[in-house]
Amino acid sequence: MSEIDPRDPAQLPxxxxxxxxxxxxxxxxxxxxxxxxxxxxxxxxxxxxxxLMRQGADTALAAEAAQEGMLRAYTA
Structure with a gap:
């Protein structure tokens, strides 16, 4: 039985x-x-x-909303 190295594409079917x-x-x-x-x-x-802060959000809310928006953009 021969050994096939699965990491070598040349040896795979x-x-x-x-x-x-x-x-x-x-x-x-x-x-x-x-x-x-x-x-x-x-x-x-x-x-x-x-x-977001210029629109009225405080720092924590702006950061959270920005993070949520980026997460949604990444997973879209």
Missing amino acids: ADLAQSAALIEDRREARHLRDEAFSAFYRNEIKPLIRY
């Missing part, structure tokens, strides 16, 4: 290799999405909190 490639592509896409959202979050959270 074609359909499994394609599945492994698809999974890796999705991981990379998720990583890129997370990095992009993280940059967006860092750039926009403080201005969003300030905006």
Whole structure:
């Protein structure tokens, strides 16, 4: 019986290799999405909190509302 290294796509049957490639592509896409959202979050959270405070929210409420909005945007 031969040993197959599942980490080596060259040793996997074609359909499994394609599945492994698809999974890796999705991981990379998720990583890129997370990095992009993280940059967006860092750039926009403080201005969003300030905006909410100008609309009448106190600091704690503005921060909580901004965080909730960012969470909804991320999971949408």
